[in-house]
Amino acid sequence: MMGSAKRGLxxxxxxxxxxxxxxxxxxxxLALLRDETAVRDLLQDVFLKLAEGRVDPGDLESERAYLLRxxxxxxxxxLRRDKVRRDHVEKTPEEIFQSSPDPDREAFRRQLERALDQLPPEQREIVILKLWEERTFDEISKICGISLNTAASRYRYALDKLRGFLRPTYEEL
Known part of the structure; x- marks a missing residue:
């Protein structure tokens, strides 16, 4: 039987x-993910949870059934995280931002697209989920598989970078 969930195995x-x-x-x-690298990452996550005691196997009839679960x-x-990323984060700038007949708005839209492209992917993902998908940090942390604090930090860093990238455009307009 497995060890105590509080102290880990x-x-x-x-x-x-x-x-x-x-x-x-x-x-x-592998049957579920069809990607060896993703399966190895998943196995590492499972064994890390076991080692850290973040899972509670309780009274098991079958240890293998629990591990397969x-x-x-x-x-x-x-798979859900990957779908959200494909559906929402990997959109082209044209899909996120609509063109505007107003030349000033259009210039700002193009600058915002360029600024987002300059962000590291993990920060861009958070910004898009937060601002355009209107997700909470709790939802974002679950979608991205990161802690709530990491999601909030990445968002804050991204906003700081975006301000720096966009300040000259804003001042020009």
């Missing part, structure tokens, strides 16, 4: 689980 427990279950876990993840849930979360 011992190295010996983790080795045993790895030896007994990792092949089944890998195959299950962890893989299933992790894969579904990853």
């Amino acid at each position: 011992t190295a010996k427990d983790l080795e045993r689980i790895h030896g007994e279950h990792v092949t089944a876990m890998y195959r299950h993840g 962890m893989i299933h849930h992790g894969a579904i979360d990853r």
Whole structure:
């Protein structure tokens, strides 16, 4: 049986689980994700949760069933995050910003597109989810698989950079 969820599993427990279950876990993840790199990342996440005690196996009838359920849930979360990124973050600037007949607004729109392109992808993702998708930081942290504080920090850093990029345009207008 697995160790205490509060303190995490011992190295010996983790080795045993790895030896007994990792092949089944890998195959299950690969069937769901169809991407070896993503499956390896998912396995690492699962074993990290086990090591840190962030999961509570409770009274298990089947350790393998529990571990496969962890893989299933992790894969579904990853697929949802990837879909949100494809649907919302990887939009072209033309899909996010509509052209304007007003020359000043159009100039600002083009500058904003260029400024967003200059942000690191992880910051651009947060800004688009926050401003254009109107997601909360809690939702963003779940979508991106990051902590709430990381989401808020990336947003703050991105806004600071955007202000710097856009200040000359704003002052010119």
